[in-house]
Amino acid sequence: MAVRGIRGATTTDEDSESAIVDATTELLAQIARENALQPGDIAAAWFTTTPDLTAEFPAAAARRFGWEDVPLMCAHEMAVPASNPRSLPRCIRVLLLVNTDRPSSAMRFVYLRGAQLLRVTA
Numbered sequence: 001m002a003v004r005g006i007r008g009a010t011t012t013d014e015d016s017e018s019a020i021v022d023a024t025t026e027l028l029a030q031i032a033r034e035n036a037l038q039p040g041d042i043a044a045a046w047f048t049t050t051p052d053l054t055a056e057f058p059a060a061a062a063r064r065f066g067w068e069d070v071p072l073m074c075a076h077e078m079a080v081p082a083s084n085p086r087s088l089p090r091c092i093r094v095l096l097l098v099n100t101d102r103p104s105s106a107m108r109f110v111y112l113r114g115a116q117l118l119r120v121t122a
Contacts, residue, residue, distance in 0.1 A: 003043055006035055006096040006107045011088060011114035017056040020049075024061035024092055027112055031096065034108040043097040044071040050091045051076050058092050091115055 010027040012019040024047070031037065045067070047058035059072035080087040091114070098107075111119050 001099055001101055003097050004100050004102070004104050004107050006031060006098060006109060007094070008096070008110040008112075009088075009091060009093040009115035009118055010112040012053065012090045012092065015053050015055045015090065020053060020056040020058060020092065021061040021064065023113065024058040024094075025065055027092065027094065027110060028062060028065050028067075030112060031094070031108075031110045034110060035098070037096075037098060039067050039070060041098050041100060042067065042070045043099055044073070045097070046095045047072070047074045048077045048093045049074070050089060051079050052090055053092065058094070086118060088114060088117065 008027050008031045010023045012023045045059070045062060047062075049058060057074045059074050062070065062072055077091070077093065082089075093115075100107075109119075
Protein backbone atom coordinates (compact mmCIF):
# COMPACT_ATOMS: atom_id res chain seq x y z
CA MET A 1 0.00 0.00 0.00
CA ALA A 2 1.26 3.47 -0.90
CA VAL A 3 -0.03 7.03 -0.93
CA ARG A 4 -0.55 8.33 -4.48
CA GLY A 5 -1.56 11.75 -5.72
CA ILE A 6 -4.42 12.41 -8.09
CA ARG A 7 -4.84 15.87 -9.65
CA GLY A 8 -7.93 17.45 -11.04
CA ALA A 9 -9.36 20.82 -11.98
CA THR A 10 -12.50 22.48 -13.26
CA THR A 11 -13.94 25.93 -13.77
CA THR A 12 -17.17 27.74 -12.94
CA ASP A 13 -19.11 30.34 -14.89
CA GLU A 14 -19.60 32.54 -11.83
CA ASP A 15 -18.58 33.10 -8.23
CA SER A 16 -21.62 31.70 -6.44
CA GLU A 17 -22.12 29.02 -3.82
CA SER A 18 -24.11 26.83 -6.20
CA ALA A 19 -21.61 27.20 -9.05
CA ILE A 20 -18.67 26.23 -6.82
CA VAL A 21 -20.51 23.31 -5.21
CA ASP A 22 -21.81 22.01 -8.56
CA ALA A 23 -18.42 22.21 -10.29
CA THR A 24 -16.58 20.64 -7.35
CA THR A 25 -19.11 17.83 -7.02
CA GLU A 26 -18.90 17.07 -10.74
CA LEU A 27 -15.08 17.00 -10.51
CA LEU A 28 -14.98 14.74 -7.44
CA ALA A 29 -17.53 12.34 -8.92
CA GLN A 30 -15.52 12.02 -12.14
CA ILE A 31 -12.22 11.50 -10.28
CA ALA A 32 -13.85 8.89 -8.03
CA ARG A 33 -15.32 7.04 -11.04
CA GLU A 34 -12.15 7.05 -13.12
CA ASN A 35 -10.02 5.91 -10.18
CA ALA A 36 -12.56 3.56 -8.51
CA LEU A 37 -12.23 5.50 -5.24
CA GLN A 38 -14.18 5.03 -2.04
CA PRO A 39 -14.10 7.70 0.68
CA GLY A 40 -12.02 5.39 2.90
CA ASP A 41 -9.26 5.33 0.25
CA ILE A 42 -8.67 9.08 0.52
CA ALA A 43 -5.97 10.17 2.95
CA ALA A 44 -6.56 13.90 2.35
CA ALA A 45 -7.79 16.44 -0.20
CA TRP A 46 -6.22 19.83 -0.87
CA PHE A 47 -8.39 22.28 -2.82
CA THR A 48 -7.34 25.60 -4.29
CA THR A 49 -9.35 28.24 -6.05
CA THR A 50 -8.30 31.24 -8.06
CA PRO A 51 -8.70 34.48 -6.07
CA ASP A 52 -11.90 35.31 -7.97
CA LEU A 53 -13.79 32.46 -6.27
CA THR A 54 -14.84 33.34 -2.72
CA ALA A 55 -18.55 32.44 -2.39
CA GLU A 56 -17.98 28.93 -0.95
CA PHE A 57 -15.29 26.48 0.05
CA PRO A 58 -14.85 23.53 -2.37
CA ALA A 59 -14.47 21.39 0.77
CA ALA A 60 -18.15 22.06 1.52
CA ALA A 61 -19.01 20.20 -1.69
CA ALA A 62 -16.75 17.31 -0.67
CA ARG A 63 -18.59 17.00 2.64
CA ARG A 64 -21.95 16.99 0.84
CA PHE A 65 -20.49 14.38 -1.54
CA GLY A 66 -20.06 12.05 1.44
CA TRP A 67 -16.44 12.65 2.39
CA GLU A 68 -17.26 13.30 6.06
CA ASP A 69 -14.11 11.66 7.47
CA VAL A 70 -11.62 12.90 4.86
CA PRO A 71 -9.23 15.66 5.99
CA LEU A 72 -9.87 18.63 3.69
CA MET A 73 -8.03 21.92 3.16
CA CYS A 74 -8.77 24.94 0.97
CA ALA A 75 -6.51 27.78 -0.18
CA HIS A 76 -6.18 30.30 -2.99
CA GLU A 77 -3.93 29.74 -6.00
CA MET A 78 -1.22 32.21 -6.86
CA ALA A 79 -2.52 35.23 -8.77
CA VAL A 80 -0.69 34.46 -12.02
CA PRO A 81 -1.08 37.21 -14.66
CA ALA A 82 -3.81 36.60 -17.23
CA SER A 83 -1.16 36.72 -19.99
CA ASN A 84 0.15 33.33 -18.83
CA PRO A 85 -1.56 30.51 -20.80
CA ARG A 86 -2.00 28.48 -17.59
CA SER A 87 -3.76 31.36 -15.83
CA LEU A 88 -7.41 30.40 -15.80
CA PRO A 89 -10.19 32.46 -14.17
CA ARG A 90 -12.71 30.88 -11.78
CA CYS A 91 -10.68 27.66 -11.49
CA ILE A 92 -10.95 25.00 -8.78
CA ARG A 93 -8.04 22.60 -8.43
CA VAL A 94 -7.69 19.54 -6.21
CA LEU A 95 -4.88 17.25 -5.15
CA LEU A 96 -6.16 14.02 -3.65
CA LEU A 97 -3.84 11.82 -1.63
CA VAL A 98 -5.12 8.26 -1.82
CA ASN A 99 -4.09 4.98 -0.22
CA THR A 100 -3.83 2.34 -2.92
CA ASP A 101 -1.98 -0.73 -4.12
CA ARG A 102 -1.98 0.65 -7.68
CA PRO A 103 1.11 2.30 -9.19
CA SER A 104 1.32 6.04 -9.84
CA SER A 105 0.96 5.35 -13.57
CA ALA A 106 -2.55 3.95 -12.93
CA MET A 107 -3.84 7.19 -11.39
CA ARG A 108 -6.21 9.08 -13.71
CA PHE A 109 -6.16 12.87 -13.51
CA VAL A 110 -9.37 14.70 -14.45
CA TYR A 111 -9.68 18.15 -16.04
CA LEU A 112 -13.20 19.37 -16.78
CA ARG A 113 -14.84 22.37 -18.39
CA GLY A 114 -12.39 25.21 -19.09
CA ALA A 115 -9.67 23.45 -17.10
CA GLN A 116 -9.15 21.04 -20.00
CA LEU A 117 -6.90 23.78 -21.39
CA LEU A 118 -4.47 23.10 -18.55
CA ARG A 119 -3.68 19.70 -20.03
CA VAL A 120 -2.88 21.27 -23.42
CA THR A 121 -0.58 24.01 -22.15
CA ALA A 122 0.92 22.29 -19.08
